[in-house]
Amino acid sequence: xxxxxxxxxxxxxxxxxxxxxxxxxxxxxxxxxxxxxxxxxxxxxxxxxxxxxxxxxxxxxxxxxxxxxxxxxxxxxxxxxxxxxxxxxxxxxxxxxxxxxxxxxxxxxxxxxxxxx
Amino acid sequence: xxxxxxxxxxxxxxxxxxxxxxxxxxxxxxxxxxxxxxxxxxxxxxxxxxxxxxxxxxxxxxxxxxxxxxxxxxxxxxxxxxxxxxxxxxxxxxxxxxxxxxxxxxxxxxxxxxxxxxxxxxxxxxxxxxxxxxxxxxxxxxxxxxxxxxxxxxxxxxxxxxxxxxx
Numbered sequence: 001x002x003x004x005x006x007x008x009x010x011x012x013x014x015x016x017x018x019x020x021x022x023x024x025x026x027x028x029x030x031x032x033x034x035x036x037x038x039x040x041x042x043x044x045x046x047x048x049x050x051x052x053x054x055x056x057x058x059x060x061x062x063x064x065x066x067x068x069x070x071x072x073x074x075x076x077x078x079x080x081x082x083x084x085x086x087x088x089x090x091x092x093x094x095x096x097x098x099x100x101x102x103x104x105x106x107x108x109x110x111x112x113x114x115x116x117x
Numbered sequence: 118x119x120x121x122x123x124x125x126x127x128x129x130x131x132x133x134x135x136x137x138x139x140x141x142x143x144x145x146x147x148x149x150x151x152x153x154x155x156x157x158x159x160x161x162x163x164x165x166x167x168x169x170x171x172x173x174x175x176x177x178x179x180x181x182x183x184x185x186x187x188x189x190x191x192x193x194x195x196x197x198x199x200x201x202x203x204x205x206x207x208x209x210x211x212x213x214x215x216x217x218x219x220x221x222x223x224x225x226x227x228x229x230x231x232x233x234x235x236x237x238x239x240x241x242x243x244x245x246x247x248x249x250x251x252x253x254x255x256x257x258x259x260x261x262x263x264x265x266x267x268x269x270x271x272x273x274x275x276x277x278x279x280x281x282x283x284x
Contacts, residue, residue, distance in 0.1 A: 004168050011167025011223070012160035018218035019159035023152045029221055029230075030254055034261040036222065041265040045272075058170035061189050062196065062223045063163070064258065071266035079270055087270035091263050097190035098197060099259070102228045103251065105201040110235040110247045113205045 003057045010052065010059035033064055040068030070094040155217050162212070162219025170196055170223075193224055200225035204232040230254040 014036075021032040040063075043049040049069040053060040060066060071091050078090025092099065134142075173195050177188035203209040209229045213220040220226050234253045238246035252259070 004171055007167045007171040008164035011170075012164030012219075015159040015163025015219045015222045016156045018163075018222040019156050020152070022218055023150045023155055030257045032218070033221070033227070033258045037258050037262040038265045041262060041269060045269040056167075057185070058174055058192065059164075059167045061174075061192070062167045062170040062225075064222055064224060064227055067224065067227070067258065068262045068265060071262045072269050075266045075270035076273055079274060084274055087267060087274060091266050091270075094190070095262075098193045098224060098227075101194040101197045102201075102231050102255070105198055106228070106232040106235040106251055107247060109201050109205045109232050110239045110243075113236055113239075 006056040007059035007062075010056035011062055012059075014059075014063040014065060036063070036065050037068040037071075040065030041072045042068075044069040044072040067095060067098065070098075158215060159217050159219035159222075162216030163222055164219075166196075166220070166223045166225055169199075196223070196225050197228040200228040201232045204229045205236070209233075227255055227258060 018032050018036060021027045021035065022029070027035070040049060043052075043065070049060065049066070053066070053069075071094075074090040074093030074095065075087050076090070078086030078093060080086070082089065170192055174185065174188045174192040177183050177191050178185060181188075183191075200209060203212070209220065209225070210233065213226070213229070220229070231251050231254075234250045234255075235247045238250040240246060241250075
């Protein structure tokens with residue numbers, strides 16, 4: 001049950017960082033999200049994102065930083081397995097579930113939903 | 118449009134007003150952002166979304182006998198589905214007004230940005246509207262994430278760093 005507490009605390013903390021980037025640094029949402037993704041990617045490069053995932057579970061995998069983490073993960077895993085070409089083929093390996101479902105569900109929603117105003 | 122300020126004797130040079138001047142002039146009238154309150158709200162909302170994600174993940178692990186790593190992808194997919202449904206009913210945007218980054222930073226916010234762009238541009242057609250605009254906001258996240266991952270991959274390749282920790 002402790003994992004739920006840590007998921008709440010770490011997930012919330014990452015969102016607070018995002019909020020501070022909005023309010024204090026006055027960044028646009030797009031700049032904030034891009035920065036967080038790159039931060040997640042760099043964190044994985046130094047191998048510090050995985051321990052965070054083990055520790056906080058969904059608190060680390062649900063924020064957008066985990067997207068950067070997964071991109072690097074995919075690239076490095078296939079780099080090891082297939083050599084240099086893996087850097088290109090592996091990038092979207094793990095994030096495919098997220099990107100594909102976001103595309104498909106959004107498209108279906110656009111087909112079904114009547115826009116309001 | 119040239120403002121006719123000279124006529125009324127106002128010496129504000131509206132035509133030559135630079136964005137910097139505008140910021141300086143408007144500053145006393147812009148309400149200060151309630152940073153602390155926003156952060157508390159972002160913390161609570163973001164935390165709750167992550168707890169829901171944790172619940173979904175544990176459910177996948179229990180029902181389908183998955184490891185936590187295997188359950189991560191379906192969990193993200195379910196969270197995105199929830200986000201798209203809430204966005205379609207206009208609920209997510211209401212939540213976002215209260216929660217700020219608390220709803221934007223989780224992956225549900227990523228899905229929300231794609232879905233709302235798709236809905237917003239539906240009237241322009243499926244190809245030009247939905248297809249062309251879906252990644253308007255989410256695109257920058259994917260571009261910068263992919264470029265960062267590529268650079269890190271190249272650095273690992275050149276340095277020959279053992280990525281054994283990454284499997």
